[in-house]
Amino acid sequence: MTDRKIDETTGTETTGHSWDGIEELNNPLPRWWLWTLYVTIVWGIGYTIAYPAWPMISGATSGLLGYSTRAEVAEDIAAHEALNEGLVADLNSADLSALAPSDDLHRYAVSRGASIFRAQCSQCHGSGAAGAVGYPNLLDDDWLWGGDLASIEYTIEHGVRNEADFDARYSQMPAFGEILPADEITSVVEYVVSLSSPDHDSGLAEMGSTVFADNCATCHGDTALGDREVGAPNLADAIWLFGGDRAAITKTVENARFGVMPAWGLRLSDEDVRAVTIYVHSLGGGE
Amino acid sequence: MSTPKLYAAREPIFPRRVSGTFRRLKWWIMFVTLGIYYLTPWIRWDRGPNLPDQAVLIDMSSRRFFFFWIEIWPHEFYFVAGLLIMAGLGLFLFTSALGRVWCGYTCPQTVWTDLFILVERWIEGDRNARIRLHRGKWDLRKWRLRLVKWVVWLLIAMATGGAWVFYFTDAPTLARDLFAFTAHPIAYATIVVLTMTTFVFGGFMREQVCIYMCPWPRIQAAMMDPDTLTVAYRDWRGEPRGKQKAEGLGDCIDCMACVNVCPTGIDIRNGQQMECITCALCIDACDGIMDKIGKPRGLIDYMALSDETAERAGKAPKPIWRHVLRPRTLIYTFMWAAIGFALVYALFIRSDIELTVSPVRNPMYVVQSDGAIRNIYDVRLRNKSGSDRRFHLSLISEEILRIQLEGKDGMIIVDVPADSTLLQRVYITARTQDPASSADTTDLRLWVEDLETGDRASRSTTFNGRVQ
Incomplete structure (x- = not known):
């Protein structure tokens, strides 16, 4: 060196x-x-x-x-499901109406239901469950097919007007545009408006009341309070599925409008259906 | 031409024992800091049933931090952020005033290395004996001394790694589990990793951690200024160095005492160096020599660069307090104290009842079948105490509004179990005839009252009327 x-x-x-x-x-x-x-x-x-x-x-x-990260995620999910096994079994066997909101099982069902709702139901009913035109608001106290736990569970399980489930809730309103003349439709619309609004033509509504009694009362009831057996809406309250102004009601009377809902019992597990039931019931309108 | 050597083996360093003011101070600091570290998890603190009785506990699984009478939940993480900011500012303050005082006295690397060197000296003897042993053959004696030393180091390292895990769960239970081999594998893994790092860093890496691995020596260069007090050699007094008897020489007798005691193996007389952790042991060493040869102390001393010119001209340096108290350090102190006071203030005004009210804004309101307008609120009530609490909810507003709780059948009382948070859905309704149902927004205040203690808390929020 x-x-x-x-x-x-x-x-x-x-x-x-x-x-x-x-x-x-x-x-x-x-x-x-x-x-x-x-x-x-x-x-x-x-x-x-x-x-x-x-x-x-x-x-x-x-x-x-x-x-593999996938396998690890699958393991994690399986581990969590194993932890929840007891709760799931309880959920499947419990009498839903006997659950108190402070019960652990109730809280578990609400959070499980909320996540299923966001994934499966929010597309139509909205992420806040407030619905949209034609899709019912689940937060209010107005129910087409009933708002107690058993009714909600049945509706979720079997759906509405679908062809997949024989037990689906079913009803059909006729398209009165092809049945009644135009002036009778105008008068029955005025009658329906008069049930919830002071701002109406009472003469015309008076005429409409007969048309109503002849054609509509079978399903909607003599006092237009609706009928949950056939999912006929209450026409006397402040809630409208397809809109409550004269033009919207006329359109509904002429063409008949109603929604379709899948039978979730065919797609979700029992515990998931029950969890969503509890969740929907806890949103404010549960009966 | 032959290639120069680009890599070098570590030059072994054999620091000599020294005594003096700074050495004494360092012993005390080591005693106190290690004492705090090893013993803190064992301090008990009675918090009543349902809560741990460990004074300092970081409970990861239930996301709680306990510190004596203080309990921090995850939403109060700003306290930790505040403490980190204070730690940062504290480091700025101390570095601008006293240079690398953190490195020299309190850095865990320094403290454990100091402890390991102490053990080494007890077992193998002082500097000269250790050098002889290092150069000697690997005979029986050398093996015996080395093995004893390594075993003692390993025990200290295990105690160090072991103490760490006690901060995260109940210490006595974990200690029993550890010895029964039933503790969680993560506890053992943590102990093994920390044992190995302590053993290797304290026993073998030592100053190399500071020189090659730690970013702080680089950062400090940006933080020191001419008024910063740091360990330095008064070369105008010491040079030219040489044996004492010769004529015309400075005070430095070139005895190498300062070099021999240095734990990073440098010569402070070469000026400020990145390797210097300002442990001040060379000051003690030199002062001892100066006392022996009858010269004034302070040939190596804490001094500021700004005094050099004055001292070279034979004038007295500025007093220490004028170096320490200057706008920069005062501003740091002020900021540090301001954040400290703010944190303490925030700690004391923490409400006993923790309440948050978040209005559900999807949708803004719900129309009921009778035309009433309902707003939904998610109310969270935290019960930090060890016993169940019962709260009464009410609202105050200038308009007529009604309150209802989800699932409560008209009751406005909620029970919050011990050490938990309750989420309660609250409905506030305005009937059609009430002005709030058609007003854009209406202010209101939600009150909760602990039915047992009478403690109250409130949050203001708004009610949305129907969009016209």
């Missing part, structure tokens, strides 16, 4: 590299640092053998340990 170069100013050895006359001082790294680098390289190679790493044409190498 006779040709070692020493920098005069600092007295430090140089690496012998020189750029434009500027020489690089040699301040050696500790040797363990170098060994650490080698260890990480070896570790890195081992890691790519043990774990999924190298991209291939379809997918990646699977790794000797057979690890």
Whole structure:
């Protein structure tokens, strides 16, 4: 090592590299640092053998340990489901109407139901369950087919007017546009408006009341309070599924409008149906 | 030409025993900091039933932090953020006033290395004996001394790793489980990792952790200024150095005492260096020598760069307090104290009843069949105490509004179990004839009252009327 170069100013050895006359001082790294680098390289190679790493044409190498994030998620989910097994069994056997809101089972059902609702029901009923035109609001106290736990459960289980479930709730309003003359429709609409609004033509409504009694009262009732047996809406309250102004009511009378709901019993497990039942019942309108 | 060596083995360092003011101070700091670290988890604190009785406990699984009479829940994480800001500002303050005082006295790496060197000295002897042993053959004696030393280090390291896990669960229970081999694998894994890091960092890596691994020595350069007090050598007094008897020499007799005691193996007489952790042991070493040769102390001393010119000219340096008390340190102190007071204030005004009211805004309101307008609110009530509490809810507003609770059949009383949060859906309704049903918004205030203690808390919120 006779040709070692020493920098005069600092007295430090140089690496012998020189750029434009500027020489690089040699301040050696500790040797363990170098060994650490080698260890990480070896570790890195081992890691790519043990774990999924190298991209291939379809997918990646699977790794000797057979690890996969998917499998880990599946395990986590299975572990949580195992933890909830007792609650699920209780939920399936419990008398829903006997559950107090402070019960653990009730709270579990509400949170389970809420997540199912967001995934399955919110597309029509809205994420806040406030519904939309043609899709019932589940927060209010007005129910087409009944708002107690048993009725809600039946509606969710079998759905409404679907063809998949023989037991689905079913009813059909005739399209009165093809049955009644236009002036009778105008008068019956005025009668329906008069039931909930003081702002109406009482003479016309008086005429409409006879038309109503002849054609509508069978389902909607003599006093127009509706009939849950056939899902006939209450026409005397402040809630309208398809709109409560004259134009919207006329359209409904002429064409008949009603919604369809899938039979969730065919798609969801029993406990999920029961959880959604509890959740919907707890939103404010439960009876 | 031959390639220069780009990698070097560690130069072993054998710090000599020293005594003096700073060494004494460091012993005390080591005693206190290690004492706090090892013993804190064992302090008991009675919180009544249902709550842990460990004074300091970080309960990860139920997301609680207990510190004596203080209990922090996750939503109060700003206290931790505030403490971290205070720690940051504290580090700025101490670095601008006293340089790397954290490194030299309280950094765990320094404290444990100091402890490990103490053990080394007890077992293998002082500097010269250790150098002889290092150079000597691996005979029976060397094996015996080394093994004894490593075993003692390992025991200390295990105690260190062991103490850490006690902060996270009930210490006596965990200690029993650990010895019965029934504790959670994570506890054992944590102990093993911390034992190994303590053993390797304190026993073998030592100053290399500071020089090659720690970012702080680099950051400190940006934080020190000419008024910062740091350990330095008065070269104008000491140079030219040489044996005492010679003529025309400075006070430095080149005895190497300062180099021999240095735990990072540097020569402070070369000026400020990145390796220097300002542990001040060289001050103690030099002062001892100066006393022996009858020269004034302070050849190596805490001093500020700004005094150099004055001192070279033979004038007295500025008094220490004028270096420490300057606008920069005062501003840091003020900021640090302001955040500290704010945190303490926030701690004391924490309501005994924790209540949050979040209006459900999807939808803004619900029309009932009789035309009434209903708003929905999610009310969260936290019960931090160890016993169940019963609260009464009510509302105050200038308009007529009615309150109802979900699932309560007209009752406006809720029970919150011990150490838990209750989410209660609250309905507030305005009838068609009430002005609030058609007003854009109506202010209201929700009150809760603990039926047993009479404590009250409230939150204001708004009621939305029907969109016209």
